[in-house]
Amino acid sequence: MHNGPITPLEEAVSKLAEGRRSPTTGERDAVTLLQRFADTFLRDVNLGVLLIDLQFRLVDISDTACKLLGWSREQVVNHRINELFGAMPKEHHPIKRSLLGGVVATNYAFSWQNGTYRHELLMDSNVVRCEDGQILGAYVLFKDVTNLKSLEEQVQRNDRLAMVGQIAAGTAHEIRNPLTSIKGFLQMFKRTLTERGMNKEVEFADIMLTELNRINELVGEFLLLSKPKDLNIEQLRIEQVMEEIVPIIRNEAVMHNVDVRVVHTVPLPPVVADREMLKQVFLNIAKNGIEAMVDGGHLSIYLKIDESCKCVLVDIHDSGPGIPGFLVDKIFDPFFTTKPNGTGLGLSVCQRIISDMGGGIRVASKGYGTTFTIAIPY
Ligand SMILES: Nc1ncnc2c1ncn2[C@@H]1O[C@H](COP(=O)(O)OP(=O)(O)O)[C@@H](O)[C@H]1O
Ligand SMILES: [Mg+2]
Incomplete structure (x- = not known):
């Protein structure tokens, strides 16, 4: 008033x-x-708007609200608010009856699952009174802040990554040096054991060596995660870098019954980058694709240009099972893995390297098949 x-x-x-x-x-x-x-x-405003009467019925709704909530206007208008939330337990309803008693909400955050898409919404609500102060009904306004939310999460993720990087830089070298001497002595033992025909012990030594290699790999990825000190920046051609590593990718692919093709139709401008780092990124992402296709499949690599962002794009597509929607946001987190022997560091290393070059990595996965797009500025 x-x-x-x-x-x-x-x-x-x-x-x-x-x-x-x-x-x-x-x-x-x-x-x-x-x-x-x-x-x-109600039709045009880019806000979710709901108008509610004293019987807690929906009087009107904006088009944006229908779109975000996945409702159709005809289906919901005149229905009781509680009915609209179907089987959802009452205590989780984002709009509560107490609203009509004058309980005001400001920036109340709630998530709404609409099909496979999850919206993060921020809601305000208040009552509508007539001139003498009597409550006539209430209104609810909400805004989709999903993108803001993921931006916030990205910032947090980068913070975490920086922390892991610092720890890595401090400890990785210290771990690697003793590992090298343990490995050396173990190889010596193995030779002696072989000479003495102690087969069981030789087998154990082999297991120990395999495990040591695994630690070594892990530490290697740790080191990459920390800021590399000796970056070797040069002008290079992505198609050439790809040519150098395709044999390695094919080698890995053959073992998984996967065929590999590289499609590259337009000439690409040279980029300024670290060759070894780029190889690391392409290999990591191709390897993930191959590992995802447990029953074999196709790995396709497309080299393209995006003139609008002045980037060379490398699409690495696999015909694997895809990444479930609720995991897509997690796969770049350090240590996130769904593999029994995974380190969960591959993608965080890739993201680090590419963002240091001023580029970016996107992933698109729609139920079946996954495409990682690596953008490198030229
Ligand atoms: N092409 C892909 N298809 C399906 N899932 C993938 C793909 N690439 C990555 N992932 C998921 O992302 C996770 C993290 O990958 P990564 O950081 O390389 O670690 P790791 O390979 O050690 O698990 C994987 O465990 C997997 O669940
Ligand atoms: Mg990996």
Whole structure:
């Protein structure tokens, strides 16, 4: 309620409501305008708007609200709010009856699953009163902040990555040196054991060596995660880098019954980057694709240009099972892995390297098949 001067429109509406006299043309125009504004507003505004009456029924809803919540206007208008949330337990309903008692909400955050898409919403709600202060109903406004939320998560992820990087830098070398001498002595033992025909012990030594290699690999990935000190930046051609590693990828692919093809139709501009780091990225992502295709499949690598962002794009597509929607946000986290022997460091290393080059990595996975797109600025 405001206490300012009453506008001609307000005066007209209140007089007409009281039925004191028939409207003048000007008043009729004003009421039509107000009516049209309300309709246009609900249709066009980029906000979720719900209007609720005292019986806790939905009186009207904006198009954006329908789109975000996955409802159709005809299906929900005039229905009780509680019915609209179906089987969801009452305590989890984002809109509660207490709203009509004057409980005001500001920036109340809630998540809404619409099919496979999850919206993060921020809601305001309040009551609508008539002039004497009596409550007529309530309104709810909400905004989709999913993108803001993922931006926030990205910042947190980068912070975590930086921390892991620092720990890695401090410890990785210290671990690697003793590992090298343990490995050396173990190989010596193995030779002696072989000479003495101690087959069981030779087998154990082999297992120990395999495990040591695994630690070594892990530490290697740790080192990459920490800022590499000796970056070797040069002007290079992505197609050439790819040519150098395709044999390694094919080698890995053959073992998994996967065929590999590289498609590259337009000439690409040279980029300025570290050759070995780039190889590491392409190998890691191709390897993930191959590992995802447990029953074999196709790995396709496309080299393209995106002139709008001045980037060379490398698409690495696999015909594997895809990444479930609820995991997509996690795969770049250090140590996130779904593999029994995974380190979960591959993608975080890749992301680090590419973002250091001013590029980016995107992933698209729609139920079947996954494409990682690596953008490298030229
Ligand atoms: N092409 C892909 N298809 C399906 N899942 C993938 C793919 N690439 C990555 N992932 C998922 O991302 C996780 C993290 O990958 P990564 O960081 O390379 O670690 P790791 O390979 O050691 O598990 C994998 O465990 C897997 O669940
Ligand atoms: Mg990996």
